[in-house]
Amino acid sequence: MTDLPDSVDYGPLSESLGFLLRLSQLRAFADFFDGMAGLDVHPGELSVLLVLSANPGIRQGVLARALTIKRAHMTKMVRAMERDGLVSRTVPQDDRRAVELWLTDTGHARVAALRPAFDTQQPRETARLTPDETTTLKRLLRKHIGLKEPDTPCP
Amino acid sequence: MTDLPDSVDYGPLSESLGFLLRLSQLRAFADFFDGMAGLDVHPGELSVLLVLSANPGIRQGVLARALTIKRAHMTKMVRAMERDGLVSRTVPQDDRRAVELWLTDTGHARVAALRPAFDTQQPRETARLTPDETTTLKRLLRKHIGLKEPDTPCP
């Protein structure tokens, strides 16, 4: 990814959260493809695998909403992953419209294979910030999107 | 935009900056289309207009790099805006490959017409955060993408 030119006046854009988020996300994408190169995995596929690993039997529509992926697109992704033997799909008897998703053994193996690279990826993504700044940034983003804090035992 | 389901375990994704950025950006997009509804403007077009307004005569390639838009795509956008009478393109004599971009009178009028809605949009985007949190978030994002702080006189 090429750097931003520093001779440009961004005007009101440098105060626009939306614009800053767009640039940040593209930067994160570039980092992802840098760090995960050779593993032939896309961000969307990885996110599906990780959430499926933590939520066996999750319904396809709930997964789509959780990842902010449109249902139509989720269908394509999940079908492809089923074709590749990573995911199995079952129809629950209490609602025969729905589809429940499960990782196959191959799927679990894929997660196990990707997990180290993913974990290594995290520090790389935040290399430009101090640890404190990283923590703060993540907390604010979670608050902004209304995502509950993880692993926070509330006594 | 529909809310995230709160019964889903995001696993390691809730610690992934890239994932948080993706969700945040989609949220920002939804906010944008909410607030700018009826003005028939897309985020990309607006960003071009604003940067052009602050940098008259900027070269097409520099603009593309500044906004992280691919040159091929910038060509399409700018051509369309030229067709709509918003932008004029001139070839500088010192480099006849390049193209300099200028807002037309219509273009300036368009910026003036969009600016109030854009300014109103900013608070809306950050409604879930306190003012302090908003300032911090923007500062950290700017640092993360290597964008210089605006309006900071360095004595």
Next chain:
DNA sequence: CGAAGATTGTATCCCAGTAAACAAGATGCC
């Protein structure tokens, strides 16, 4: 100078992701 290489914008092809319409099933309401 002049040939090799880099930069700038463009045309072409391609694909991830969206929107809209649909089918099948569930739910509410009388």
Next chain:
DNA sequence: GGCATCTTGTTTACTGGGATACAATCTTCG
């Protein structure tokens, strides 16, 4: 029960944006 309405997943058609290759121009260096 039975009709209207909502959900859930899927199909189809389309679009924004990227990858690639290219032409024209500029630069470098022999």
